[in-house]
Amino acid sequence: MEQVDIKIINENDLQTLNSLIPNPLIIINSQEILFANKEFELLTGYSFNEIKEIDLNQIMTSHYKKLFYLNIAKAINGTNINKNFEFRISTKEGNI
Numbered sequence: 001m002e003q004v005d006i007k008i009i010n011e012n013d014l015q016t017l018n019s020l021i022p023n024p025l026i027i028i029n030s031q032e033i034l035f036a037n038k039e040f041e042l043l044t045g046y047s048f049n050e051i052k053e054i055d056l057n058q059i060m061t062s063h064y065k066k067l068f069y070l071n072i073a074k075a076i077n078g079t080n081i082n083k084n085f086e087f088r089i090s091t092k093e094g095n096i
Contacts, residue, residue: 028056045092059089061096 017025017037024040026033036051046054060068064087074081090096 026051043091044089050092061088061090064088 014035017035021037022039024043025035025037026040027035033052033054033056036046036048041048041051044051044059056068057065068087071081088096
């Protein structure tokens with residue numbers, strides 16, 4: 001599985017991600033949210049400062065939480081998996 005060292009991504013790279021990716025996107029390391037683009041902020045209603053303080057367990061729906069952690073476990077064990085995880089979350093207002 002390809003991994004990206006977030007330390008090599010600078011502010012310009014993050015701004016480029018924000019401008020080029022029209023879909024909500026977050027970059028995580030385990031459960032820590034390292035980056036969220038503007039579309040993710042708009043979708044969830046959370047500012048990035050709020051997002052980076054959130055535990056994914058708080059906003060991820062239960063069905064997708066199981067799939068998410070299954071994929072993480074597979075990745076840790078070296079199993080080839082899809083690098084893009086889709087999951088549903090609750091917005092700041094509680095909508096799914």
